[in-house]
Amino acid sequence: MDNLPIFFGIKGKTVLVDGGETVAARRVERALSAGAHVEVFEPDPHPEMQLLFDHENVTHHARLPTQADVARSIIVYGASELEERDQRLWDWSRAEKVLCNVADVPAMCDFITPSVVDRAPIVVAISTGGAAPVIGRILRARIESSVPAIFGRLARFTGSFRQKIADALPDGRDRRRFWETMIEGPAGDFYLAGDEDRARVQIESDLDEAANSDAPAMGEVYLVGAGPGDPDLLTFRALRLMQRADVVLYDRLIGDGILNLVRRDAERIYVGKAPSNHTMEQEDISALMVRLAKEGNRVLRLKGGDPFVFGRGGEEIAALAENGIRCQVVPGITAAVGCGAYAGIPLTHRDHAQSCVLITAHGRGGVLGLDWDVLSRPSQTVAIYMGLSSLDALVEGFEDRGVDMATPVAVVENGTRPEQRVVTGTLGEIDDAVEEAELKGPAMIIVGSVVTLRDTLNPSLEDRLHDMSLASTRALDI
Known part of the structure; x- marks a missing residue:
């Protein structure tokens, strides 16, 4: 900035x-x-x-x-x-x-x-720092069309309750939650529908209930998939919950572009895990989520990819259920899909692969235990998570099962991010190619003849990858 x-x-x-x-x-x-x-x-x-x-x-x-x-x-x-x-x-x-x-x-x-969208007292200012004023004008037009003028009147209306809410709810967290519920709940809906009197009655009723409730507030957990890295791949629901959280637990795959979308005053706790280097063990992460939620916090567990695809989300949600804590799960684009798309490699194709197998090269204790009979089948794509450090063992496993060493392979590092790199080759040569490129990860390994389609699909995708201003159109263009 x-x-x-x-x-x-x-x-x-x-x-x-x-x-x-x-x-x-x-x-x-x-x-x-x-x-x-x-x-x-x-x-x-x-x-x-x-x-x-x-x-x-x-x-x-x-x-x-x-x-x-x-x-x-x-x-x-x-x-x-x-x-x-x-x-x-x-x-x-x-x-x-x-x-x-x-x-x-x-x-x-x-x-x-800056360019200004005026919904007084709400004002949105847009600036490109003088670099590209036209983009600022386009963004202003989009915001103008998506933010109705009544939102300004809603701000003035709810603002008239500010002192009454402050007097009734002295705790800052309680006040913030009441404001969010008031605006996003029935009262806000009534006002936006033109029924100000009903909105006023609803606010008075909700405030009286909140002020006179003796029950301690139980928090909840949002288990959110952040996708493979590009912030534009987040879902609308993920963004909404990221703005509501009191505490955020995030791992090493969450880049600044995504973390910056979390509510500014939320507490951030890094719980990153890398192979053989765990900042916090999984059991400790689950226990932390439980404790924070029992203290009344809305806890955002922000995970790279999808929580239920090699993300250990199942273990976390089981711990929450055991303790009676509410949890919302928001799926994310898993790394195989995102990395394949941004590298120009479809995971399935009528002429190449009629199925796709997703596997992880790491099990409990980092032990590589794979069903090679399944992985060696023809006419399929194998997408391997967390396999960069075991690439030599993977290649050896394919070779021992008689898989053709000329089978195409792609290794996608930092997929969907501006620093994405893709190394391609065959099973027989990919280990040396990766070593020469000095890939460090995180990386997705894609094995199968679909990799050859990269030569056809990649040029336009690669250009767009480095033009982040067009990122929102990628899904449609592909």
Whole structure:
């Protein structure tokens, strides 16, 4: 993040705008919408600007600004689009320590004016740091269409209960949960449906019940699959629960791009596990979830891939059920599917593989115990989780069962992420190829003739993988 996003209170304060055409007029309108008093300096203003002079908070000066004018302003906008004039304004702002923004001159900008979606009192500001304003405009249009104007009125309506809620619920966590239930529950639904009176009655009833309940709140656990790495592959439900959690337990496969989507004030606890290097044993993780939930927390167990595909989610949910703790399970895209798609390798194909076998190369204690009769069958794809450190043993196992050593293999490291790397070869040569590439993992191994389709499907996929701004269209394009 190159700029600190803040909302700056300028109501009743003086904003200076130097210029008199369209660019300057937009600055005047923005400052007026925030309640500022705007002083416009322009000897020959354009008619578009003149239309704003009737506003009670606009003062027009038919001259150029002086340093004294800059000194009594809270911020100044340079919008004359004249180099010498902009430079003079910038120099004065430096001398007087006043924030300045000169249109289309990033080097003369103390701040950036973002695209805004106004649902007062809700305001959404979007900025690309000047790098790609068109993207900001597109995002603004999308948000405009997805956030109805009534949300602003809902914020004002629920805000009128703020003091009453604070008095009734002194505990911060209880208050936060009440707010979430109020807005996302029946009361919010009633208001959005146009029934304000019923919404008010519902809020009063819910608040009375919450304030007079003596029963300690029992928490719950959200067992959420975060997918193989790309944040765009999260489900809507996963995102919603990530924003509700009080505590987050996450493993080593959860990157910053996903973790940053968790509610900002949630406690984060790393419980990462790597082969032969466990930060916390599975039994301890399950016990921690139970304890935190019994303390009344909403616990997010964030796991790479899918919780029930080699994620030990079954063990965790059993521990929760044994202790009577509610749990919501949110599936995620498992690594085999995500890595195959982003590498341009379909796991099944009518001409190559009519079935796909998902296996893990690690069992209890790290022992490799596989059903080689099943894995050696023709016309199928074998997707191997956690197999990079056992690759030589895997190759040997296939060879001992008579599998053709010319069978294609792909090893996908950091699948679906910008740093994804794919090494391909045959069973006979893949071990050396991986060693030469110095792959470290995490990695998915895909064995089968479907790997040959990568040459056809990969180019367009690879281009999109490194253009994260188009990530949301990948599923459709594939």
